[in-house]
Amino acid sequence: MSTTIRTALLAALAVVVVILLSATFIVEQRQQALVLRFGAVRKVANTPGLYFKVPLVENVLYLDRRVLDLDLPAQEVIASDQKRLVVDAFARYRILDPLLFFQTVNSIVGANNRLGSIVSSTVRSVLGDATFANVVRTDREALMRQIKERVNVAARGIGVEIVDVRLRRVDLPEQNSQAVFQRMQTERQREATDLRAQGNQQAQGIRARADRDVTGIVAEATRRADELRGAGEAEKNRVLAEAFGRDQDFFGFYRSMQAYEAGMKPGDTRMVLSPNSEFFRYFKRPSGRPGEDNGAGAAPPANAAAGTPDAAPRP
Template sequence: MKRGIFGGIGLIIIAVIGVLAYLSMFIVDQTQQALVLRFGQVIRPIAQPGLYYKLPLIDNVVYFDKRILDLDSPPLEVIASDQKRLVVDAWGRYKIVDPLRFYQSVGTIPVADSRLSVLLNSAVRQVLGDATFIQLVRDERADLMKRITERVDREATSLGIDVVDVRIRRADLPEANSQAIYQRMQTERQREATEIRALGEQQARRIRAEADRTATVIVAEAQQESERERGSGEARRNEIFAKAFGADPDFFAFYRSMQAYQQGLGGNSDTRLVISPDSEFFRFFNDATGLAMQPAPNVPPRADGAVAEPEPTAAAPAPDAAMDDAAVTAPDVVDGGATPATDGGNTIE
């Protein structure tokens, strides 16, 4: 009987010891940090994961999350520096870096969220109140969010909290003002585009004028060079003609007459010639030497009955005169109703 009683008491003692041992142990995992409290006073902070011991029924453990936590703030109205009313929706992320200070200042995460929302709204109003609407929506949005993050982080340090990031989810105009603001922005952009196009047209006209001036100068220089080359060629041609005339005047006269035939009797159907067959113009048609149609010089008889010798012929014309021989011997070419030229008694049309 006594053995049964002692056995039951032993089992109870073992059970109590087991329960006390269980209550004296606690585990902190890698996503947590903890504070050991004794009668409401913090006696030990724990930041590393592992198995820890405490006094059962006397000490208790408060756990805090080591991960980054989200903070959602309700939208608020902000007046920008250009007096535009904006509806701003911002949110942030933070983590608990000092669990002891966090426990002493706010105690729980819901209270911490409430305190941080107040700090966030205050920072958003101060920073965005110094910025314009254009800076917020386009030019300096990232810089403004960085400034808000730094301001909230400085004020949250006393809570044992590190503010990791603050983002502006939405920054819009009130519905009543959006259409008017967008219309004014569109008008400003159109005005800027018009100014840019006008400046481009002005530059284009200046470039075209410069190009035209350069082209005119180049063409004038080219024409001057061509006239100089043409004059040089004409001088060379005259020199060659002069040498050819000096070498063989008869052939030169024949050559010039052939040129006159080519010009006067060409394939132009509008050209008409009215000329006597025994004209000086056709002197090479019957005689290649051109002498058959020339009349004998008039020699007066001498008193003694002897035949006087003909007077010596005139000297050969100069080269320049020979060069113009075709202009003298060739008939004028008459086109249409022009006035006909005459060759002695012969009419040339």
């Protein structure tokens, strides 16, 4: 086989391969496709697999089977109680009818524009019939379900299904938010003041009861201490009286020694007493009894010590 023939066969094979490749297309699991012939839909491919088309005459438009996002700009809504609300919503949808979708909106961008206007008008309509408290607190979930149902009725006309509609944020306008915040702050401060006043009142009552209990306890303890001190003093006096009765001389000596120790402490103690004072009787008389000497012999008579004439010798 000559080189020219071989080259021609390879070229023909390449052309056949190119024609076969351009005549087939693959639809993946997350896709669905429309086969268009000169702009008109000839076939809808809803299931994954390998499909054929006429090369150079038909082309394929792929559409997403997954859930698509639709983010809406924040808008201002007036509730039924004339409260202004700033609402930020979003939606999730999927394409159910590719043919109707292509005939009505043609593309994802067109679908987002159409659905955006539908969702915005429905949000204004539903929230306009509700009060501020219903939107913010009590009926928010029910209102979102109602919005979803109404949007779905209109969305099926363009071949899509609304999976979910959510209110991301529902707030008052900035100027209203500041006024509400200040009012709430004032109410909380008033409640805090009332709670502090009640706490101070209870604290004063508790403190008064505690002071009264302390006074009673101290009085009872003082009375008990006085009783114990009186009983101790009585016992002390009894013991001292018993000791005095057993040995009066020793008792007197012991008490005098205690008095000497307490009265003649070293330091700045000053005592002015007569040498003949009974306080010093044990220095002169060991027994402390009057009429006894200190053991050094009796003192000479006064007239002898003075050398009176009666004591002079006779011639």
